[in-house]
Amino acid sequence: MFVWSKLSAAQWMDAWEERFAGNPNLVIEVVKGGKSIRVRLFCATRMEADAVVAQFGGSVRKMANSEWNKPVEAPRPVKVRDVFVLTAENRPKELAALKKANPKREIIVIPPEMAFGTGDHATTSTCLRLLVDVARARKGTDWTVADLGTGTGVLAIAARKLGSGETYACDFDPLAVEVAIRNTGRNGTPEILMAEQDVLKWKPRKKGYDVVMANLFSTVLIEAWPVIAKSLAPKGDLIVSGILATQAWEVFKAAAGSGLGFTKVVKKGKWVTAHGGHLVDLIASEK
Numbered sequence: 201m202f203v204w205s206k207l208s209a210a211q212w213m214d215a216w217e218e219r220f221a222g223n224p225n226l227v228i229e230v231v232k233g234g235k236s237i238r239v240r241l242f243c244a245t246r247m248e249a250d251a252v253v254a255q256f257g258g259s260v261r262k263m264a265n266s267e268w269n270k271p272v273e274a275p276r277p278v279k280v281r282d283v284f285v286l287t288a289e290n291r292p293k294e295l296a297a298l299k300k301a302n303p304k305r306e307i308i309v310i311p312p313e314m315a316f317g318t319g320d321h322a323t324t325s326t327c328l329r330l331l332v333d334v335a336r337a338r339k340g341t342d343w344t345v346a347d348l349g350t351g352t353g354v355l356a357i358a359a360r361k362l363g364s365g366e367t368y369a370c371d372f373d374p375l376a377v378e379v380a381i382r383n384t385g386r387n388g389t390p391e392i393l394m395a396e397q398d399v400l401k402w403k404p405r406k407k408g409y410d411v412v413m414a415n416l417f418s419t420v421l422i423e424a425w426p427v428i429a430k431s432l433a434p435k436g437d438l439i440v441s442g443i444l445a446t447q448a449w450e451v452f453k454a455a456a457g458s459g460l461g462f463t464k465v466v467k468k469g470k471w472v473t474a475h476g477g478h479l480v481d482l483i484a485s486e487k
């Protein structure tokens with residue numbers, strides 16, 4: 201394992217997040233009293249790390265095994281509405297205690313691994329909240345789901361637990377797909393169809409999905425709107441996130457170009473998450 205790192209002014213934090221959009225191996229720390237940041241990218245090979253140096257400068261060092269094997273601190277449990285507790289806890293005794301303390305909530309176990317989506321990021325937790333609302337509105341119906349850029353699989357797993365029918369999830373990162381498959385197993389949702397697929401090259405089925413979730417970052421969303429529009433069934437619910445507030449206008453303008461619009465926009469920190477659908481349906485709706 202190699203680690204690429206570079207110091208940068210704190211004002212460029214958003215730009216660095218965008219450059220490595222969706223890469224779960226990116227770590228940004230604030231240093232020097234908040235004025236600077238250290239951007240680090242963990243790379244499997246020296247070649248991968250060197251390619252980042254060629255593009256952005258910075259330096260590379262090999263990580264010592266002792267560093268790599270250090271236990272990752274588990275994030276605290278994250279509660280979503282009155283429905284879910286997301287935890288990294290995987291030990292049976294501790295898990296049983298968590299269940300006992302939260303008798304009315306479903307527990308979703310996502311141990312820290314090399315994929316995005318443990319629930320403690322604003323984009324994931326806001327998508328989950330909006331998903332709970334959508335599931336409540338669809339209760340008693342058979343609704344299908346597509347989760348684009350699934351990471352750990354957390355949104356698809358939550359959808360199944362909320363009663364979704366056929367559920368498709370994809371990620372272009374093979375490591376994320378491996379992690380997501382493991383997570384579907386440990387959360388009792390093995391029916392989710394997990395695919396290694398680039399959203400930008402995806403050909404969704406003709407009838408689309410009733411609920412499409414895409415926590416994907418602005419640049420990817422802008423490119424993916426035409427395929428996302430095709431993947432959303434008529435009267436479908438679309439939940440999107442990964443949008444920096446500074447880029448929201450540009451992202452939503454591009455969505456309108458594909459006939460998509462949003463009726464609910466939630467800003468948490470610098471991140472924007474939105475719920476919407478096909479503009480024709482939103483305009484026709486009396487809600």
Ligand SMILES: C[S@@+](CC[C@H](N)C(=O)[O-])C[C@H]1O[C@@H](n2cnc3c(N)ncnc32)[C@H](O)[C@@H]1O
Pocket residue numbers: 221222223315316317318319323324327348349350351352353354355370371372373376397398399400415416417420442
């Ligand atoms: C911000 S994470 C979201 C993970 C999870 N869905 C969540 O809500 O926490 C974005 C994920 O999208 C994946 N991704 C980015 N661009 C993609 C693309 N073009 N096709 C498929 N997956 C993509 C990344 O690998 C990453 O796992």
